[in-house]
Amino acid sequence: MGSHCESSVKIPPIKFTKLFINGNFVDSISGKTFDTIDPRTGEVITKVSLGDREDVDLAVKAARHAFDYGPWPRMSGSERGRMMMKLADLIEENVEEIAALDAVNGGKLFTLCKAIDIPGAARTLRYYAGAADKIHGTVLKMSKGLQGYTLREPIGVVGSIIPWNFPTTMFFMKAAPALAAGCTLVVKPAEQTPLSALYYAHLAKLAGIPDGVLNVVNGFGETAGAAISAHMDIDKVTFTGSTELGGKSPLLIFDDADIDQAADIAFRGMFYNKGEICVASSRVYVQEGIYEKLVKKLVEKAKATVVGDPFDPQVNQGPQTDKKQFEKILSYIEHGKREGATLLTGGKHVGQKGYYIEPTIFTDVNEDMIITKEEIFGPVMSLMKFKTMEEAIKRANNTTYGLASGIITKNLNVANTVSRSIRAGVVWINCYTAFDVDCPYGGYKMSGFGRDFGLDALNQYLQIKSVVTPIHDSPWH
Numbered sequence: 463m464g465s466h467c468e469s470s471v472k473i474p475p476i477k478f479t480k481l482f483i484n485g486n487f488v489d490s491i492s493g494k495t496f497d498t499i500d501p502r503t504g505e506v507i508t509k510v511s512l513g514d515r516e517d518v519d520l521a522v523k524a525a526r527h528a529f530d531y532g533p534w535p536r537m538s539g540s541e542r543g544r545m546m547m548k549l550a551d552l553i554e555e556n557v558e559e560i561a562a563l564d565a566v567n568g569g570k571l572f573t574l575c576k577a578i579d580i581p582g583a584a585r586t587l588r589y590y591a592g593a594a595d596k597i598h599g600t601v602l603k604m605s606k607g608l609q610g611y612t613l614r615e616p617i618g619v620v621g622s623i624i625p626w627n628f629p630t631t632m633f634f635m636k637a638a639p640a641l642a643a644g645c646t647l648v649v650k651p652a653e654q655t656p657l658s659a660l661y662y663a664h665l666a667k668l669a670g671i672p673d674g675v676l677n678v679v680n681g682f683g684e685t686a687g688a689a690i691s692a693h694m695d696i697d698k699v700t701f702t703g704s705t706e707l708g709g710k711s712p713l714l715i716f717d718d719a720d721i722d723q724a725a726d727i728a729f730r731g732m733f734y735n736k737g738e739i740c741v742a743s744s745r746v747y748v749q750e751g752i753y754e755k756l757v758k759k760l761v762e763k764a765k766a767t768v769v770g771d772p773f774d775p776q777v778n779q780g781p782q783t784d785k786k787q788f789e790k791i792l793s794y795i796e797h798g799k800r801e802g803a804t805l806l807t808g809g810k811h812v813g814q815k816g817y818y819i820e821p822t823i824f825t826d827v828n829e830d831m832i833i834t835k836e837e838i839f840g841p842v843m844s845l846m847k848f849k850t851m852e853e854a855i856k857r858a859n860n861t862t863y864g865l866a867s868g869i870i871t872k873n874l875n876v877a878n879t880v881s882r883s884i885r886a887g888v889v890w891i892n893c894y895t896a897f898d899v900d901c902p903y904g905g906y907k908m909s910g911f912g913r914d915f916g917l918d919a920l921n922q923y924l925q926i927k928s929v930v931t932p933i934h935d936s937p938w939h
Contacts, residue, residue, distance in 0.1 A: 473566050473773075474559045479510045481517055481680060482663035484524035485673025491516045496680075498656060501569035501781040501788075501817045502771055510656050513681035518648065518689035521677040525619045525646040526695050528674030535616050535644035539595030546591035546641055549662075549669035550584035556665065557581065563657040564629055565772045569781040569817065570735065572773045575630070582899075583634040583662075586915075589899040590642035593920055597643065602928070609933045614924040616644035618697030621690035623683070624659070625703035626652035626783050627738040627839075633659055635914045636700050637676065643923035646675045648696070650687055652703065654784045656680040698923065700912075702740075708837035709865030709909050712858035713743035713894065714880060716851075716871040717751035723892070724752075724870045725759035728843075731868060731894035733767070733821050736779050737841035738787070740909075741866035743894055745834060746845050747854050753847045757806070757825060760845070764807045764821040781817040782840060788817035791840030798824050798833040798842070808841070829860050837863070851876055855883045864906030868894045887913070 479495075480487040488511075495509040513521075528534055534542065553560065561575035570579070602610035620640045624632040629651060640647055651659035656678075663678045679686050683703075691699055713731055715724045731743030748756050772780030782788040788811075795809045808822030819841055827834055827844040834844050848854040858867060867886040871877055881889040887905040890896050897903065902916035912922055 473562055476508045476563075476657060478657070478660035478664055479508055480660070481511045481513050481521070482660060482676075482678040483517070483521045484677065485667055487660075487664075490514065491520070496653065496682075498567060499654070499784060500566055501783055502566075503815050504785065504817070507566060507657075510660075510680050513650070513679035513686045515685065515689040517679050517681070518650075518686055518693065521648040521679050522619060522621075522693055522695050524674040525648050525677055528672060529616075529618055529646040532646075532672055532674060534646060534672050534675045539597060539642070539644075542642060542644065543591035543594040545670050546587045546594065546638065549666055549671065550587040550591070552665040552669055553580060553584045553587070553662070556661070560630065560658055560661055562773075563661060564655070565780070567655045567657045568626055568629060568783050569772055571777065571780055573775055574735075579628065579630045583630045586631075586634045586638045586899050590638040590920060593639075593917060594642040597920070597924065599926075604930070605939075607933045607936060607939070608930055610928060610930040613927045613929060614921070615927055617923050617925050618645060619695060620645045620647045620923065621693065621696040621699040622647055622649045623687050623690060623699070623701040623703065624649065624651055626654040627735060627740070629655040629658050630662075632702055633662060635919075636702075637662075639920040640700075640923045641671070641675070643920060645698075645923050648677045648679060648690060650679050650681060650690055653680065653682050700922075702910075702914075708839070708863060709740045709742070709905065710745060710835070710837055710861050710863045711741050711743055711866040711868070711886065712745045712747060712861070712884070713868040714848075714854045714858060714870070715746065715748045715752070715756065716869075716873065716876055717749040718872045719752065719870040720872075721752060721755050721759060725756055725763060727868065727870060727892070727894045728756075729760055729763045732843045733764075733779065733841050734895055736782060736819075737791075738783060738839055739895070740837075740839075741888065741895060742839075743868055744838065744842065744844060745858070745861075746843060747848050747857060748845065749854070750847050750849055757845060760823055760843070761807050764823055767821045769812045769818050769820060779818075779821065779841065782819060783817070785817060787839065788819065791819055791838055791842065794833055794836070794838045794840070795822055795842060798827075798831065798844075801831045801833070803827045803831060803833060803844070806845075829857060835861070851880065855880060859883075859885050862908040865909035866890070866905075
């Protein structure tokens, strides 16, 4: 397991650190700030304004006014779409700088931010921009002498609370459909990763999005986040984050799987983004015929992983996002050892400073262990063996979560039966983390409510209103 720590990328000066309310960058009312930390070193990148209840009130007031009286919900869908397209273009023009912000703020690999996260945000905006002028109600076939139709109306002011693992992806997963619908927003980025959200607020203004439509309030969950959740002038709250609504996703690998492909899918499914991904394939069930071979391959991959500075293109895994998360992951690894699981590889802190952890694999794990039940949100995989498909399904469903799942098999019947039997919002067959803006994404059970992505997400920001009138003397019914 190598480690690298050199980087040729220059981190850009941080331009935006205040709150963005009603089209302007402003200090918080209290004047307080908080440190945003570089997880590579644990040192301060910069200070950002600390938003609290009073700042949320101001942002909501601006969003409410922009919704009730401003042009945004009143302009045509195609006009809204045009501004969203302009915002997408501006994001692409600034991809280097924004990618550097997410990398330095979240410990994410710079090359992947540049290739996937930031261009993905532009793609998400364009998808929903294209839908903004295609929001239709339906004509109802009512009994008796009545005519009815439905209208889909923007829900109003949206409070959006986003997590730190994919700051850019999550920002637009929520903001793009809300904007297309004609809603206005108050966004609270995670306190660990506020920098790119503030940059997007700046670009939204440049794109011509009217003042008050998109507001960003940095702050902590227990203050600013709580104020958004409880605010009576917010019509909808969308929230992603916390292990209370998390995932502990199973990946089922059957005997007929191609070993190399299976090892590749399982490894990336778990260790992508240093395991800080809610759909991580953290419970890997392998049929007994290929178990030993697959375990060997996975250990080889873990040992070959280069952990280090996320700006170094040779590096495969950057630091965990913050100290709290770093310590939590290490404590889960200790739990695993104490409970009798076998630590095959990894499990240690890498380097003298920063929040780096080796890719970690446990075997001899069972469903009663804490490391199998609780979401760790870090680079820790649990490997388990199964005999039959029925056993695998039962064990895969033995969880309070139900976000994602994966199946690796060449047998179509197995793929069909298992995909219909697993209680999860996404089932990936012979792939994993195969996200797309047109594919709805969300969970069953304790993995949350509602869906992001796809046109289903657009409907979550729209109310359905039924309008009914009597029809007299109609020649037909």
